[in-house]
Amino acid sequence: MDINTIPSPCYVMQEELLRKNLSLIKDVKERAGVEIILALKAFAIWKAFPIIREYIPYATASSIHEARLVHEEMGSPAHTYSPVYTDPDFPIILKYSSHVTFNSLQQFEHFYPMVKHDGIRVSCGLRINPEFSPVETALYNPCMPGSRLGITSDKPGDNLPEGVEGLHFHVLCESSSYDLEKLLQVVDSKFGHLFGQIKWLNMGGGHLMTREDYDTEHLIKLLQSFKQKYPHLKLILEPGSAFTWQTGFLLTTVVDIVENKGIKTAIIDASFTCHMPDCLEMPYKPAIRNATDAIPGKPTYRIGGSSCLSGDYIGDWSFEKPLQIGDKLIFEDMIHYTMVKTTMFNGISHPSIALWTTSDEIVIYRNFTFEDYKSRMC
Numbered sequence: 001m002d003i004n005t006i007p008s009p010c011y012v013m014q015e016e017l018l019r020k021n022l023s024l025i026k027d028v029k030e031r032a033g034v035e036i037i038l039a040l041k042a043f044a045i046w047k048a049f050p051i052i053r054e055y056i057p058y059a060t061a062s063s064i065h066e067a068r069l070v071h072e073e074m075g076s077p078a079h080t081y082s083p084v085y086t087d088p089d090f091p092i093i094l095k096y097s098s099h100v101t102f103n104s105l106q107q108f109e110h111f112y113p114m115v116k117h118d119g120i121r122v123s124c125g126l127r128i129n130p131e132f133s134p135v136e137t138a139l140y141n142p143c144m145p146g147s148r149l150g151i152t153s154d155k156p157g158d159n160l161p162e163g164v165e166g167l168h169f170h171v172l173c174e175s176s177s178y179d180l181e182k183l184l185q186v187v188d189s190k191f192g193h194l195f196g197q198i199k200w201l202n203m204g205g206g207h208l209m210t211r212e213d214y215d216t217e218h219l220i221k222l223l224q225s226f227k228q229k230y231p232h233l234k235l236i237l238e239p240g241s242a243f244t245w246q247t248g249f250l251l252t253t254v255v256d257i258v259e260n261k262g263i264k265t266a267i268i269d270a271s272f273t274c275h276m277p278d279c280l281e282m283p284y285k286p287a288i289r290n291a292t293d294a295i296p297g298k299p300t301y302r303i304g305g306s307s308c309l310s311g312d313y314i315g316d317w318s319f320e321k322p323l324q325i326g327d328k329l330i331f332e333d334m335i336h337y338t339m340v341k342t343t344m345f346n347g348i349s350h351p352s353i354a355l356w357t358t359s360d361e362i363v364i365y366r367n368f369t370f371e372d373y374k375s376r377m378c
Helices: 015-032 046-053 064-074 090-096 105-118 177-197 216-229 277-281 370-377
Strands: 010-014 059-061 078-081 097-102 123-127 164-168 200-202 234-237 248-260 263-268 300-304 313-318 328-332 352-356 362-366
Touching: 010 015, 015 046, 015 216, 015 352, 046 064, 046 362, 059 064, 064 078, 064 090, 078 090, 090 097, 090 105, 097 105, 097 164, 097 200, 105 123, 123 200, 164 177, 177 216, 216 234, 263 313
Parallel strands: 010 352, 059 078, 078 097, 097 123, 123 164, 164 200, 200 234, 263 300
Antiparallel strands: 010 248, 248 263, 248 328, 300 313, 352 362
16 A cells, blocks of 8 residues: 555554454454443444444443444444433433443432333443552543542442342453453452342453453453353443554654754644544553664654644654655554544644555545534534
8 A cells, every 4th residue: 555645644444454353352252152342432433333343233332422323323222331411311312222321329310210211121230330440540540549430339238229230340441351350359259249130240341352462262261250150140341442453553744843952853744632642641652653762873753743732742763764854654553542532622633534445445434624623613
């Protein structure tokens, strides 16, 4: 593929790599005897849903818009969880959902009468907080002291409210099967006395089973063992990143090179704060194709974004030869948790979105224009 035929900037998802991930996820699902569903919070490019539906037919939502998108484009009702529901939104949530998980007992008690009154067959659950998580970054740790997410083991006591059919926990982030093993031990010890009262257990996301070093065989055996202990429970996993991990890139172009106090910054036609926010939030340093961490003696640059935010940069990178204006830079693994988080801060347009098909064609899903910016502002 000649990258000069691709508009810049552009998110490019590679169909071959996506199908590879989907095949692995489907294999885990079938061998472990569990349900694995797509989390729209990580990937919501609905034009790619026909590919995903060939392997995985269900998805999880966190809002009325995600739930509707699941219903309309995945062709199935959503498994929905939100930290809070409102009176105007909840009837819409019911319309598009098969499962609804509540964050607190108060929310469940407030909205469950609506579920019973309308006679809608929606399975209700509660999010639990096991007060244990291997996630070290506070921004992504739902079990930090004082967390607003989920009920702790002292809240329900020995009996769940009538109408609660499932429990849901989500405390992992790009974690291993061994992290899940430790977590299940904690969950079982704190909430296992309630498992006889429910029909399903949702283990949330963060299961990065498509990462190269992930032990999928251990995951399968772990889930099989848990099912043997609680054979009546339907087990659900809802990873986000695993579906589109290492399935594409963000293509950008160097538009200027500036120098200050000996630091050379290559400014690209994309923005970290607008288009790669996790790099600044997590934070982490993304991989750039054909570049390395700074090496003394090699051409080295800080990579700067196109917004006016002072901190819109990542550095430092070394290249085999000096960068020139017009050079292309490819940021690897930019399909999950990127497009769903983009902003138009500064009026900067979103990158185009494209699919690199298995027949080596580039299909442009979307180009963004002034009208997209204008419509978002009013």
